[in-house]
Amino acid sequence: MTSNNPAVFLLMVNGQIEAADFPEYDDLYCKYCFFVSFPHKLNSQITSKGRGSQSLVWNFPLDITFKSTRPQIVVSVYGPDTFGNDVARGYGAIHIPFTPGKHTKPIPMFVPESTSRLQTFTSWLMGRRPEFTDPKVVAQGEGRDVTRVRSQGFVTLQFNIVTKDMKKLGYETTSEHSAATGLTRTSQKL
């Protein structure tokens, strides 16, 4: 495991998609994928359905290691509407944290909105709501300035992060080192 001149750093992520909080919807399932800029790598998986009054618990595990990239996780939540069709209930994305340790992050979920009232009504009737065809749009910043969305819930993710060789490559991701030296300096003055 020892390397004298590392060329890459590793980012290991353990975690879970813990629960969802959608005040108006029930009976939801979620898909997630990891989005990496170069090259594109997508793993999607369907979780089990959850039932609950206010908070839906999934407890779905995440376990993946990345090499020298800045990954994001994109979560999509789907559920049945009044007619029984599966519609998108929310999309959300977040960068995987770089600082080692435990992180709990609630991410807001949003759905694209129809452009007119007539379209909202017909899509409600037909069960074909507007959805994002490509999860890339949720992860990237470009092309979002023309979309109208409605945010309607949260999904809580928990991450445990371990990094390897980031310090050797010169990256500083926490300021604990400087905080510690600050403390020793003041105690010497006393």
Added chain:
Amino acid sequence: MAELHIIGQIIGATGFPQNSLFCKWGVHTGGAWRLLSGLKEGQTQVDMPQTGDMAYWSHPIDLHYTTKGLQGWPKLHLQVWHQDSFGRCQLYGYGYIHIPSSPGQHRLQCVTWRPLGSWQDQLAEMFVGGGPQLRSPDLIYSGADRYRLHTVGMGTVELELCVILRHFDRYGVES
């Protein structure tokens, strides 16, 4: 050369009079900084929250800068706009915040302000909407020539940024 990574998102905004909001953002740096990858400006989607007061954008920011000096540390400036049901856009606030200089995860709150016109402008605004805007967005993040500006405070924009520094200690910089 030292490098700086800014990875995070503009989470959303709260405290504005109406909820259907979007944000135009940009990052301004001094001359010694060079952008290696990432988009340094953009516009978020328009969010209409179903429940609650906060509009959520979750707009990703992923920038990689390299620098020869500490002057001109990156500043993120924002303009929050409101889009009504007819598709008209109205300015709701300007704000700016310095990118944190210590590495790690930071949860930031950026306060915003809006220019206020004369009492005739304010009366017209009450009926028709609209309002005065800055001619050049440079004034959002520079302190010069502000004393004649009459403004009113608006809501707050929340951001979560992870700052990663590289090779700063080689040049003797402590952060």
